[in-house]
Amino acid sequence: MKWQVAVNGRSIEIDSEQLASVTQVEPGVYSVLLDGASYEIRLSETSSGLSAEVGGRRFEVEVRDPRDTSRGTRTQLGSGRQNIAAPMPGKVVRVLVNVGDAVDVGQGLVVVEAMKMQNEMKASRPGRVIEVRALAGQTVGAGDTLVVLE
C-alpha cells in the first residue's frame, strides 16, 4: 500500500514495502534507520496537526490515509483575513492601532509583556485593521486573537 505524507508542504510517497527500521524509543520519539543513516525524530500533536523536530529543525506533517477517500487536501487558511494572535500568555501593555488604520509590514500593533520583556506584535504584511480585541491592562492567553487585519 502507498501512503502520502506531506512534510512542510512537500508530498512524500511511502510504500509500505519500503525497507527501513522505525522504532518508538520514547513516547513520541522515533528512531528511523533509512539507507544506513540514523535519524531521531520527535513528533507532537499541535493544534494544526502533527509537528516533527529533527536536530533543531521543525517540520509540519500531514498523513493522508489512502483508504479514507473522503478527506482531501487540507484547505489553506483564508488569505483575505489575518488574525494577529498572542504568541504567549502575558499582559497587554499598549494597543498601537485603531480599527480602520492602514498598516504596513513591520508596523507595531500591540505591545504584550511577558517574562519581564515588552514585546511588540508587528504586522507581517500590509493591510487594514478591521477589529481590535486587545485592551491595555488585559491578561491574554497564548493564541488569543488581539487584532484582525484585512
Add this chain to the structure above:
Amino acid sequence: MKWQVAVNGRSIEIDSEQLASVTQVEPGVYSVLLDGASYEIRLSETSSGLSAEVGGRRFEVEVRDPRDTSRGTRTQLGSGRQNIAAPMPGKVVRVLVNVGDAVDVGQGLVVVEAMKMQNEMKASRPGRVIEVRALAGQTVGAGDTLVVLE
C-alpha cells in the same frame, strides 16, 4: 478524617486536617513540605503494594482506607516456608542442592548467570529443601521460584 498508613511496618496516622503541602511534580514523584523541610518522594506500584524511595532509601508503604472496613491488616507471608526466587532474569548454570538437603545460612543453592556474571543464590536462614524447581540450562524470569525451603 484520619488515615492509617504503614511505612516499613510502622503505622503512621495522618489527619486530613494536618497542615503540609503535597504536590505531584512528575508522574509518581511528590514534593512534600512538612514542618519547613522539603522532601522528594518517588512512589511506584510493585507486586506487593506501594514502594517509596527518598534519597536512596526504600520504604514499603500500605495505605488503609478508613471507610473500607472490610480490609484488615495485610497478613504476613507464612514464616514456615521460604521461596527462593530469581532476583533477575537469567540462565540457571548449576543447582547446588537436592530435595531433602539441610542447608545453613549462607549456603549456595543455585547459580544463575546474567549480565556476564555468575551469581550464587544463598540461603538466608537454615532449613531443609522441600522442592527444587530450577534446572541447569533453563532460562528463568525475575521472581520465578527456584527452590523452596522449609
Add this chain to the structure above:
Amino acid sequence: MFARVLVANRGEIAVRIVRALREMKIRSIAVFSDADRGALHVRLADEAEHIGPSPSGESYLRVDRILEAAKKHRAEAIHPGYGFLSENAGFAAACAEAGIVFIGPSPDSIRRLGSKTAARMLAKQAGAPVVPGSEEPATDIERARALARQIGYPVLLKAAAGGGGKGMRRVDVEGELEAAIRDASSEAERAFQNGEVYIEKVIEKPRHIEIQIAGDHYGNLVHLGERECSLQRRHQKIIEECPSPFVAKRPEMRAAMGEAALKIARAAAYDNLGTVEFLADDQANFYFLEVNTRLQVEHPVTELVTGFDLVQLQLRIAAGQALPFTQKDIAWRGWAMECRVSAEDPENQFFPSPGKIRQLREPSGPGVRLDSGVYPGWTVPLDYDPLLAKLVAWGAERNTAVQRLQRALSEYVISGIQTNIAFFREILDDPEFLAGSLSTEFVPDFLARRKPLAEPAPQLDTAVAMAALAHFQNARERAASAGKADAGRWLTEGRGQLLR
C-alpha cells in the same frame, strides 16, 4: 562556617547555590512564590518556605517576607543570587540589622557602586580609565552641548539609575541632542523614577569585557581574569567566554584590566565577589562601564578555567575566612564558553515562550556542564525572566570548547516550548564568530545577515514521513484498539527488523 543558609532566588541560580550548600554540608533553605511551588530549587533544597504570590514584587522582592522566612528557618546567612534583591543595599542593610549575614559586599560598597554616575566618578578618582563623558547629569542643555562637542560625536545618552538599555540614546549630530536628552530623560523617569541622564563618548563596535574580582574581610583583593560577553541581544548577554579571544592574544591587557578593576574595588572597600565591566575598542583601549556587586550569571566560565568554585568562595568569605589564594596562585587553563538557554522563539522575534516542558533531554559527557533550573513536566512561569539553563563547555582551546558546545547543543532537546537552542547552533557555526571577531554589534549584525536554513535533504523528508506514519498508525491502533493496520513490515515496532 554557616550551618543554615537561605537562598533568596529562584531558577537555575537557586539550584546552583543549593548544590554548593549541599557540597559544603550546609542546610539549604529555598523560598518560593505560588508559581514556583514545584520548581526544581524547591525540590532540591533541604527546606522551603512560601513567600507570596507569583509576581516578583509580591514574593522574591519582598524584603520583609524573606527575612521572616530566614528567621523562621533559623538561617545564619542569605545568598541573594543575581537579580531580584542582590544589588539592593537596603536589603543588605536589613539583613545586617536582623543579625543575618548577607552573602555579598557591604551595604556601603553596594551604595557607592550602585549608581552609574557615582561609580564612574569613583573609578576616575581611583585612576581607572572611563569613557570620556560627563560626571554630572546632563540637565543644562548648554553645558551638555559644550561637553558633547568636546567629547566628539557620536555620543551616547545613558540613564544614571538605569540598565538594560532603557533611557539610552545615540546622538550623531548636535542638532539631535536636545530632543534626545528630553526623550531619554522621560524614558528613564518612567523606568527608574529617576530622569537623570549623562553623556558618554560612543565606542564604535566595542567589546564587552569584564573582570571577576574577589576580596575578603581582611583587605586581600585579587582578580580572576576576564570574561568576554560581547554577544548581546537587546543588552542581554547570550554567549560568554573565558578567556576573551581578544585578551588571550594580549596578556598585558589582562594584567592592566585586572589592575584597573582592583583599583576600583580598593576605593570602594570591596569584599566578596564582584564584576567590573569594561568596554574595549579595537586598539585595546578599555573603559570602565559599571560594577555588578554580586555573583554574575556567567560565573561558570571563570570557574571552569580557574578551577575555583565561586559560590563556595562567596560563602567562605562571608563566613569570615581569608582568601585561600593570592594573585600569583591564580592560573587560567583552557577555554570555557556558555550559552544562555532561554524560553524564547528566535523564529518569531524572540518572543518569550513560557509553558509546559513536554520532553527534556539534557546533554552531558566530556567537557560539558549544565546549570539548569527546569525538569520535564515543569511549567515555565510567565512571571520571571526566560532563562532556563546555562550550557557551558570547556576545551583545551577555544575551538575544542566550541565543538563541544555544538555537540552538546545537538543533544539538547526541550520540547513543548520554544527555545534558542537551534539559534546558538547557527551562531557557533558562523565564521566570524569562530574567528573571534566579536563586538556588541555582533548579534544584530548576525541577525541582519542570517540566511534561512538550506532545504533538508530528501532522505530526511522521507525519514520524517516514515516516523509520522508510524506515529499515525500507533495512534489509530490505540484509538481503534481492534483490527491491526497493515502498515507494512517496516512499521513493526521493536527490535531486529532492519533488513537492508
Add this chain to the structure above:
Amino acid sequence: MFARVLVANRGEIAVRIVRALREMKIRSIAVFSDADRGALHVRLADEAEHIGPSPSGESYLRVDRILEAAKKHRAEAIHPGYGFLSENAGFAAACAEAGIVFIGPSPDSIRRLGSKTAARMLAKQAGAPVVPGSEEPATDIERARALARQIGYPVLLKAAAGGGGKGMRRVDVEGELEAAIRDASSEAERAFQNGEVYIEKVIEKPRHIEIQIAGDHYGNLVHLGERECSLQRRHQKIIEECPSPFVAKRPEMRAAMGEAALKIARAAAYDNLGTVEFLADDQANFYFLEVNTRLQVEHPVTELVTGFDLVQLQLRIAAGQALPFTQKDIAWRGWAMECRVSAEDPENQFFPSPGKIRQLREPSGPGVRLDSGVYPGWTVPLDYDPLLAKLVAWGAERNTAVQRLQRALSEYVISGIQTNIAFFREILDDPEFLAGSLSTEFVPDFLARRKPLAEPAPQLDTAVAMAALAHFQNARERAASAGKADAGRWLTEGRGQLLR
C-alpha cells in the same frame, strides 16, 4: 583525519566515542545487536548497522559482521572501545588486511602484551619491577614448591590467559599448594581453554595504581600520570581516582612509575593509548601487573585532571598525527573521582538487575560529568555487563571532588531497576575512604563492617505516608473519576496551599 569511523561497541563507551567523533566532525557509524536497536549509541550516531542477535558472541564479537558493516558504511577506521574485540590481536590484524585502521596499538604490540606471562617477562627484561614469581607456568609440582618457598608464603596462583579473578588462588602454606594448583588450573582451563597458571608473591593489602601512556607512530611516548583503582569488588573496579592519594604525597613515585611504564611501552614498540597496571605496597614499592592495550573504562578521571581528550587523542594518533605535546607539557590539576554506576542490587549480594528504567534523573552542575549509555524507558538488556554510566566529579582537592560526587549521587535517580548509587554514598561517607586509606581489600572489608542505615526520622515516615496517601487518592480519583475524595485540604494538588 578520518571522515567516517565505525564504533565497534555499545553502552556508555560507544556514546562517549560517538560524542568525540561528532566534536571532530567525523561521521559516526554505530553497530547494534537485536537487544540494542533502540540503544542510546544508535540514537546518537549518524549511521547504524545491525550485526546480529543479542548474545555478544553472535554480534559484538563477530569480526566478520563488523568488518562487513565497516565496508558497507565506507568506514576508514574502527574504534573498538574497551572489552569485546578491543584487545583481540586477530581483529586488529583483520582490520589492517581489510584496509581499515584499527584505533589502537599494532597487532604485534597487542600480542606481546596480551599474555600475562609474556608481558611479565617483557617487563622484567625492560627493567620494570615485577612481583616476585615464576616466569613459566607452574606445571612441575617440585619446581613450583621450590619457587614458592623461595618467594615466601603466602603466594598467589594466577591463570596465564586470564583475568577477572578466574583461576586465581591464594596459598598460605606449602601443604595446600598442590591441590590449589590443580583447582586453579582446571578453573582456568574451563574459563579460558588454557590451564596454565603461574606463581606470584602475595602483596598484602596492595593498592592498584595504573599509569596511562600514549605514543604516536613516530616513537614519541609519554605518560599521563596515574590512577588509583584500589576499590574493587570481585576484581571489578568500582571507584577510580586521579591522582592516587598515596602517590600525591610522593611525587617521586609518579615519576618512577611513569618511567617503568614507558620502559615497557618502548620494549613493546607501543603506540596509541594504553594502561600499565601496578600493585603498590605500603612501602611505596610497586610491581608490574599487566598492560591493557586499549582505552580504559576509567579514562575520564585522567581527562579531567590533565585537560586532554583521550578519545580524540586516540583518533589523532591513529590518523598518523604526532603527539601534540611532550612529557614536560603535561600538568595535573585538581582531583577527579569516578563511580561506576551499575544495574545491580547491593542489598541482595549485588545481583544483576536488568530491566526497564522507569524514571531517570541525571545529575549535572559544577564539577560533574556523566558518561551514560541509558535513557528513561530504556530496557537494560541482560546480555551484557551491568555498567549503566560513569559519574565523575572534579574538584580542586580530593575532598571537594568527593563532596561533589556525593552531591551528584544525591540527585541521581534511576528507578525501575536496582543500582549501586546508594551504596556509593555509603562508601564516600566512610572515614577510611575519606582518609585515602585504600587497598584492594577495601571493599570486602567495608562490606564486612558495613552497618545497617539508621532508622529514618519519624518526620520522614510522615512525609512518605503523606505522599503515599496523595498517590492513593490520585489513583482512586483516576479510577473512580467521579466523586471527589475528601482527603483534606493539604492534599489539594498544585500551588500555594502551604499554610504553616
